[in-house]
Amino acid sequence: MLNRRVVERIVRCGIAHVYLRAWQSLSTVDYITDATAFTNLQLALSIIWNCSDKSVSLCDCLARAAVANHMLAELGDTRLLDADLTNDPDRHYLIKAYLGVLHNMVRMCADSRQVFRSAGAVSVLQKYLQRAQGLVRTKAYLILSYIVNEQENDIINATDENIAYIVHILQTALDSENHFSQLHAFWASEIACGLNHLAVNDGNKLRLGGLGAIDLYVRLLRDGNSDERSLAAAGLWILSFNAHNRQLMLASPDCLQGILIIPMVST
Secondary structure (H helix, E strand, O other): OOOHHHHHHHHHOOHHHHHHHHHHHHOOOOOOOOHHHHHHHHHHHHHHHHHHOOOHHHHHHHHHOOHHHHHHHHHOOHHHHOOOOOOOHHHHHHHHHHHHHHHHHHHHOOOHHHHHHHOOHHHHHHOOOOOOOHHHHHHHHHHHHHHOOHHHHHHHOOOHHHHHHHHHHHHHHHHOOOOEEOOOOEEHHHHHHHHHHHOOOHHHHHHHHHOOHHHHHHHHHHHOOHHHHHHHHHHHHHHOOOHHHHHHHHOOHHHHHHHHOHHHHOO
16 A cells, blocks of 8 residues: 555656546557556556545546546446456456545545536446445445435445445454455445445435444444544444434443543544
C-alpha cells in the first residue's frame, strides 16, 4: 500500500492527466484483446485505484475531469456486462478497478455524487448487484448507497447474503492489526461508512442488527481511531431506529458500555 506522502507526490505530478491521456490513446484500440494495450491500462488503473484511496484532491480532480462518466460507460458496455468473470480474469480486473476507483471518488468527494447520477450510475450499477463475485456486488451496493435518493431507496435493500458478506469484510478488517482486510482490500472505516449508508434502508437496519453489525460497531468504538469511532457511533445511532436492534443493544453490556463513551468520542 502507498503511504499518503508518496500519493500526494504522485498527484502533484499530474497522475489524473496521465491517466486521461493513456485512456484517450487506448480508446482507439481493442485494449481487451491487445495484450500490450491491456497491460498499459492495467498499470494506469492500478495507480489511480491506489492513489484515489488516499487523496481527496485526486478524487476531486477525477470527478471534474469526467473520469466517472467514462468508467460508468465502460461498466455499461456489453463487453463487461456480459462477461463470464469466472473465466475471464482480465475483464474481472477491469470491473473491480473501475468500481474501486468510483467507490473512492463517491465516498471522498461529495460533489461527485451528482456527477454519478447524471452519468446514469444508478441504472448501470444495479446490473452488477446480481453478480456471483461478492466483491463486485459489494462495491456496487456501497456506491449506490451514496447516490440513491429517497424514492430509489429500495434499490439498496440488500439480501441477507449480501449484507452478511459485507459484515464479514468488516470483521476481517477488525481482526487485522491495522484494521485493513488484506483478503478483501477494504479498510474497516470504508466498510463502516458504507454500512451506515446502506442502513438508511429500514430492511437493511434489521438485517445488519441480526447479522452481528452491532457487536462489530462496538469493537470499532472501543478499539478504533477517532474517525473509526465516529463512524461506529453514527452506525449504532442509525441502527437504533429499529426496535429489534434497540433490544439487542440493551441486552449487550459491551454495547451499553460503548454507548456511554459516545459523548467523549464526539468531543
